[in-house]
Amino acid sequence: MLNQNQTRKTAISIAVATAIMSSAVMHPVMAQEQEPKEQSVEVVRVTGSYVTRDTQSTMSSPIQIVGNEEIMKSGFSGVDDLIVNNTANTGSVGGVNNLAGGGAEGRQTRSANLRGLGPSSTLVLLNGHRVASQEQDAKRNSYTNLAALVPTIAVNRIETVLDGASAIYGSDAIAGVMNVITDDNYEGVTAIWQHIAIENAPSNLLQFKIGGGSGNFHGMFASSYEYKANLQNGDRAITASNNTSGTAQPGNYALTSRPVAADGGDVIIDNGVNGPINYSQLYDQISASTGNSRVVFADPHCTVEGTGGIYVGSNPFPHGTCQFSYQQMNPIMPQSKTWLNYATASYTLDNSHELFFEGRYYKQEGRRFGVASMPISLGSPVVPAENPYNPFGVDVQFTGRVLGVNADYREETSNVDGTHLLLGIKGDIGSTDWQYEVSGVWSQERAVNSAPDTDLQMLQNALNGYGGADCLIDPFGQPSASEVPGQGNCVYFSPFGADQLNHDERVYYNLLQPSVGSDEVTYQIVEFVVNGSWFDLPGGTVGVAVGGQTRKEIRKVGVDGATQAGRWGFFGKRSPGEGDRKIDGIFAELYLPWTLDIDMQLALRYEDYGKFTNTDPKVGVNWRVTDDISLRLSASTAFRAPSLAHSVGNQTSSGVSQTVDPLDPNDNGTFRVVNTISNPNLAPEESTNVNIGASWAATDELTMSLDYWSFDFENQVTAESAAQVIQADPNGPNLIRDADGRLLAVNVGYFNAGKTKTNGVDFRVDYRTEIFDGHYISINNSLTWINEYTVQVGKDQPVYDVVGRRNDNNPGSVAPEFRDTMQVSWQHMKHNANLTMRYVDSVEDDVFLPMNYTQPWGTISSSTVFDAQYAYRFGEDDRYQIAVGAINLFDTDPPAAFFTKYLSTAADPLGRQAYMRLSIEM
Known part of the structure; x- marks a missing residue:
């Protein structure tokens, strides 16, 4: 019937x-x-x-x-x-x-x-x-x-x-x-x-x-x-202009404690552009005014020519966001x-x-020839105080991307x-x-399809001093007990703008791995x-x-x-x-x-x-x-x-979409992960x-x-719009944020x-x-x-x-x-x-x-x-x-x-x- x-x-x-x-x-x-x-x-x-x-x-x-x-x-x-x-x-x-x-x-x-x-x-x-x-x-x-x-x-x-x-x-x-x-x-x-x-x-x-x-x-x-x-x-005038993203290199750093210099005094950094800045005093002022011990600074060298950083913020530098333009380095069409x-x-x-x-x-x-490395939209790598390149003297959370790997471009392949x-x-x-x-x-x-991406485990190892091709790492990504951070075959990695072109090349060995x-x-x-x-x-x-x-x-x-x-x-x-x-x-x-x-x-x-x-x-x-x-x-x-991808099978999938976080006044558009799952009842x-x-x-x-x-x-049949899910409820259950409130990912589903x-x-x-x-x-x-x-x-x-x-x-x-x-x-x-x-x-x-x-x-x-x-x-x-x-x-x-x-x-x-x-x- x-x-x-x-x-x-x-x-x-x-x-x-x-x-x-x-x-x-x-x-x-x-x-x-x-x-x-x-x-x-x-x-x-x-x-x-x-x-x-x-x-x-x-x-x-x-x-x-x-x-x-x-x-x-x-x-x-x-x-x-x-x-x-x-x-x-x-x-x-x-x-x-x-x-x-x-x-x-x-x-x-x-x-x-x-x-x-x-x-x-x-x-x-x-x-x-x-x-x-x-x-x-x-x-x-x-x-x-x-x-x-x-x-x-x-x-x-x-x-x-x-x-x-x-x-x-x-x-x-x-x-x-x-x-x-x-x-x-x-x-x-x-x-x-x-x-x-x-x-x-x-x-x-x-x-x-x-x-x-x-x-x-x-x-x-x-x-x-x-x-x-x-x-x-970059080959065409209409697409060669800036189009900034909030996930950058040089990046941004979240501090939960007062910066301290090696001699126990205040941390003062002069990047040659903004003059000497006392980060310890600035941390105290911001923490006291907001009542929050978590303070985010742009990379101290964000504004230095040649780093690629674009400073965005209404506050005096560095209490804003260091951003980066991916526009010029991405393709109009692949080879x-x-x-x-x-x-x-x-x-x-x-x-x-x-x-x-x-x-x-x-x-x-x-x-596909794209930007040298992709932004770290997921995960929260930490630069420990023991990292000799860390100018703040305390543990800091890093938000950005890894520069220096395949410095000219990042190559994805498709067969x-x-x-x-x-x-x-x-x-x-x-x-x-x-x-x-x-x-x-x-x-x-x-x-x-094969596309290099930042291996979060390997990055954290390198930030902890266990980087390099010959540093012994077990199959689970953990350093061997015989290795010493920053010594012998093991080297430290620095994500800071001051060091981005002066690294020991060994450190880049396994930071990017192919996602297949x-x-x-x-x-x-x-x-x-x-x-x-x-x-x-x-x-x-x-x-x-x-x-x-x-x-x-x-x-x-x-x-x-x-x-x-x-x-x-x-x-x-x-x-x-x-x-x-x-x-x-x-x-x-x-x-x-x-x-x-x-x-x-x-x-x-x-x-x-x-x-x-x-x-x-x-x-x-x-x-x-x-x-x-x-x-x-x-x-x-x-x-x-x-479609088969919408309704058949038991796989889960994810993609990346350019979205804007309405809770972040400096976000003009950032790539974020969008997780989707098939719906057999469509x-x-x-x-x-x-x-x-x-x-x-x-x-x-x-x-x-x-x-x-x-x-x-x-x-x-359509997937929920990530942008609409964000706008409908910026603090909703379908949004994934880190401890700092940074929007990492959005969960969406298919529906009629x-x-x-x-x-x-x-x-x-x-x-x-x-x-x-x-x-x-x-x-x-x-x-x-x-x-x-x-x-x-x-x-x-x-x-x-x-x-x-x-x-x-x-x-x-x-x-x-x-x-x-x-x-x-x-x-x-x-x-x-x-x-x-x-x-x-x-x-x-x-x-x-x-x-x-x-x-x-x-x-x-x-x-x-x-x-x-x-x-x-x-x-x-x-x-x-x-x-x-x-x-x-x-x-x-x-x-x-x-x-x-x-x-x-x-x-x-x-x-x-x-x-x-x-x-x-x-």
């Missing part, structure tokens, strides 16, 4: 629809023809439907189709970068980094994020099949990494369905589906080399494909290797090396049956590999016009589809598709012993774990041509996750009003099951989607389409939040004409307008309309009101040239502010970027091509944003990316 929610959803009329933004893509040789050639009708399966139909039929769901030649026109090296041209996409994770985090900062990643409903709400398919991915955003929402899917040269086209598709594909298709379709029928050999000149960060891409066969066999293999150099914040390999093969058994195979293997290595194998059979059922397809998929992605973790996701899928015709209606034959799928999803998380023990100064305590879930689904779809002008698509899918079930219907109507005008309507429900996210559209072929040269879309998104509603309009214009003999001009323009984007954080909470906001303070994505992409192309025989304009509207800057703020920090201005390319074909049969161009032709800086300096989900600080591409076809 259906539950109440399922009954409500089943009663909703829904739909599939019409290709509103399909791009006419020509092969370069065909482009020389002055008149298009007649093409026969080809029977195909279009993304968003399992019923086969001819390509001249329209669909009731809006679909964007971008071919390989369009990708080449863009100058982008991969599918991941191409997503920025899609005006329906907003707030992708990855591409470039910023201090707000998001995505894997140690390697090259990019997510889709249609309609700004979250990266996990867009289902990415490879030839209609799911691929395993362990990638997650900062809130552990899973996403498929478009930068590591298949070689770009292997892509035939990308079909993107711009409304809910769970009735066809199941979970994750709330905002739509992006289906990357490979060129499996390719014959010949093609090789491409592309060099991209980015200031301080050049990249190179080499790729090739080979295809062919004989008799009953055909195969294709494609491979690519891409190298991208790292780019640091990455990506190998992508893809193979497909088919073998015809007879005239009716065919075996097919698909294989994908990739490997990606990333190197990811993925394997995707598919084997299937398809063919005709007897002598009927029905076909079947059965396939099995094994898909796995595994990441191993792994994440592995595996999909095991068996599915079948049967489709064919049923009976005739006035408009044609009814098409039918039925099918089913069983899928097992497995996640394994591994962490090293030190991480499990919580020995790191920056990374939080985590535990390993694993879990799995099994999903069974069935679906049915009908194509109903009621008349020659009106057809309908009906679809229904049921999925069983064990802990919950979900039923999603979809109905679409397409009406060809005249030969030139067609109308479409689609409505559906869609859902997304909680309900699925659900949405109701509606699309109403029209297409008009005004002339043979001019076509236009207009679509109104609406998404009503409920039960969003409130609602997100969004609606707006997509408008597309395509125009192509021959301006004079053999010279063709085409103009393509896509515009997306967001009319409404409302967010409700939780049940019974206020609803906020956040169109035109950065949305850093809520579960939503950045929501510029307008996005527009226009391309103007010229074509004449062997010559092609195009100019692309990308516009992103301005947004209010609300970072760190509550959702009900009355005044933003300011406005992040709109961004307009131009790309250009010229390509020329030459040689026998035009087999060679050279292309030159530039992404961000005019070297436009991204609009400035508070704290992060730029908004990575809307623009990037890479600057002009000039490129040259050489290709050969044989």
Whole structure:
């Protein structure tokens, strides 16, 4: 029996629809023809439907189709970068980094994020099949990494369905589906080399494909290797400014007793900048005025040039905070090396049956170059009075970071590999016009990440005089009884600014240790589809598709012993774990041509996750009003099951987030640990989607389409915002503070939040004409307008309309009101040239502010970027091509944003990316 929610959803009329933004893509040789050639009708399966139909039929769901030649026109090296041209996409994770985090900062990643409903709400398919991915955003929402899917040269086209598709594909298709379709029928050999000149960060891409066969066999293999150099914040003016954190080097020191000099007198220190300061008398004054024996001083040499310290405080030095700017030393993007390999093969058994195979293997290595050492956000190391470098003569608690280890930078490494194998059979059922397809998929992605962090046990040993490579330490981190502090093989470490460049190098041996973790996701899928015709209606034959799928999803998380023990100064305590879930689904779809002008698509899918079930219907109507005008309507429900990281397994996890402590007036933003734990009781996210559209072929040269879309998104799974938990109760039980009241960490959990509603309009214009003999001009323009984007954080909470906001303070994505992409192309025989304009509207800057703020920090201005390319074909049969161009032709800086300096989900600080591409076809 259906539950109440399922009954409500089943009663909703829904739909599939019409290709509103399909791009006419020509092969370069065909482009020389002055008149298009007649093409026969080809029977195909279009993304968003399992019923086969001819390509001249329209669909009731809006679909964007971008071919390989369009990708080449863009100058982008991969599918991941191409997503920025899609005006329906907003707030992708990855591409470039910023201090707000998001995505894997140690390697090259990019997510889709249609309609700004979250990266996990867009289902990415490879030839209609799911691929395993362990990638997650900062809130552990899973996403498929478009930068590591298949070689770009292997892509035939990308079909993107711009409304809910769970009735066809199941979970994750709330905002739509992006289906990357490979060129499996390719014959010949093609090789491409592309060099991209980015200031301080050049990249190179080499790729090739080979295809062919004989008799009953055909195969294709494609491979690519891409190298991208790292780019640091210090390499760009917009990111090279200070952005201070309260955890610094030189650091800050908490004293609980009066400082005393070696001769028993007062401690007086002259740093050469602030003059002689009597710390003993100052301690007495502050302790007496506050009634607290615990007094915090900034490092005595914080203000000395060359130490890196930035003094912040309303009190006279040193009764304030020594801070540090991590901004310049962190990366805009990491160094990455990506190998992508893809193979497909088919073998015809007879005239009716065919075996097919698909294989994908990739490997990606990333190197993140960051600040030399991370702040000690956890733990409270103590510099004992016996440490000869301690100028206070009493035990002091140290808050800061360890300088001097890998003094230029701190290197994190990331190694990811993925394997995707598919084997299937398809063919005709007897002598009927029905076909079947059965396939099995094994898909796995595994990441191993290593990042140095301060070993708190080793640091305390060094502060106590037991530092150095040859100082005997037992496996539990305790010094041998035979060792003497600061003598023989053992040395003292000083965290004080006066000594930061004058240490015995031996002391740095084991202060930083690698924190190693792994994440592995595996999909095991068996599915079948049967489709064919049923009976005739006035408009044609009814098409039918039925099918089913069983899928097992497995996640394994591994962490090293030190991480499990919580020995790191920056990374939080985590535990390993694993879990799995099994999903069974069935679906049915009908194509109903009621008349020659009106057809309908009906679809229904049921999925069983064990802990919950979900039923999603979809109905679409397409009406060809005249030969030139067609109308479409689609409505559906869609859902997304909680991510594996949210709901499956017994592991605990932690991350780091930039937060502000309202109890600390000098805290302008500090990295703190955020601890999260999975919630097995999460309900699925659900949405109701509606699309109403029209297409008009005004002339043979001019076509236009207009679509109104609406998404009503409920039960969003999200982690509690660390910033909101802090603001709600600065002394609450979910906050971890030390004895001095310093905020160390925040505990948050996952929950089903409130609602997100969004609606707006997509408008597309395509125009192509021959301006004079053999010279063709085409103009393509896509515009997306967001009319409404409302967010409700939780049940019974206020609803906020956040169109035109950065949305850093809520579960939503950045929501510029307008996005527009226009391309103007010229074509004449062997010559092609195009100019692309990308516009992103301005947004209010609300970072760190509550959702009900009355005044933003300011406005992040709109961004307009131009790309250009010229390509020329030459040689026998035009087999060679050279292309030159530039992404961000005019070297436009991204609009400035508070704290992060730029908004990575809307623009990037890479600057002009000039490129040259050489290709050969044989």
